[in-house]
Amino acid sequence: AQSVTQLDSQVPVFEEAPVELRCNYSSSVSVYLFWYVQYPNQGLQLLLKYLSGSTLVKGINGFEAEFNKSQTSFHLRKPSVHISDTAEYFCAVKGGSYIPTFGRGTSLIVHP
Amino acid sequence: GAVVSQHPSRVICKSGTSVKIECRSLDFQATTMFWYRQFPKKSLMLMATSNEGSKATYEQGVEKDKFLINHASLTLSTLTVTSAHPEDSSFYICSARDRGRADTQYFGPGTRLTVL
Numbered sequence: 001a002q003s004v005t006q007l008d009s010q011v012p013v014f015e016e017a018p019v020e021l022r023c024n025y026s027s028s029v030s031v032y033l034f035w036y037v038q039y040p041n042q043g044l045q046l047l048l049k050y051l052s053g054s055t056l057v058k059g060i061n062g063f064e065a066e067f068n069k070s071q072t073s074f075h076l077r078k079p080s081v082h083i084s085d086t087a088e089y090f091c092a093v094k095g096g097s098y099i100p101t102f103g104r105g106t107s108l109i110v111h112p
Numbered sequence: 113g114a115v116v117s118q119h120p121s122r123v124i125c126k127s128g129t130s131v132k133i134e135c136r137s138l139d140f141q142a143t144t145m146f147w148y149r150q151f152p153k154k155s156l157m158l159m160a161t162s163n164e165g166s167k168a169t170y171e172q173g174v175e176k177d178k179f180l181i182n183h184a185s186l187t188l189s190t191l192t193v194t195s196a197h198p199e200d201s202s203f204y205i206c207s208a209r210d211r212g213r214a215d216t217q218y219f220g221p222g223t224r225l226t227v228l
Binding site: 107 | 116118146153154155156158161203205207216217218219220221222224
């Protein structure tokens with residue numbers, strides 16, 4: 001079985017500040033990890049993914065995430081956020097099942 | 113990147129009617145498509161998985177007679193909500209897996225269904 005925990009339901013931050021959105025997972029096998037972003041009334045857009053290799057993954061819009069196997073984490077970071085980054089962010093894990101499991105989402109709210 | 117479209121983007125219907133939502137992969141072949149339902153402030157709930165040319169696999173608790181899924185070709189899957197009721201109002205999102213890149217799902221823009 002696999003599961004994903006996004007520890008923060010909402011993260012408020014001021015514009016140009018750094019941000020970290022947390023994601024922890026559990027799986028009995030090797031995993032693929034993903035971060036998606038969802039803007040209001042839209043579908044999900046892939047930000048980045050970890051399949052293998054380097055544990056630091058860079059994605060679109062200046063986001064990056066680090067896979068930490070010992071801590072079973074895949075936290076998403078951005079050094080300086082913009083108003084336009086305000087959205088819902090979903091972490092997902094795919095282990096033995098070919099169907100990924102999604103976290104409940106973290107709402108990033110960027111204030112001017 | 114890969115593009116998945118959904119049609120319609122919004123639909124309002126009367127209770128008791130049926131609504132069909134289309135999901136298309138525009139620039140790749142999708143052997144597998146997924147249908148999700150998203151409630152306000154909630155994560156995605158996987159409803160069913162459909163493979164081209166075969167019957168869909170429904171998740172536990174999802175009524176297969178109410179949510180009819182057809183995956184007739186490698187680029188098209190449809191979800192039909194039959195005899196819709198107000199509690200079926202939701203945001204429905206499809207996603208498709210590229211046959212050539214099985215590690216990634218591409219999501220459609222979603223369909224907002226409102227049942228009056």
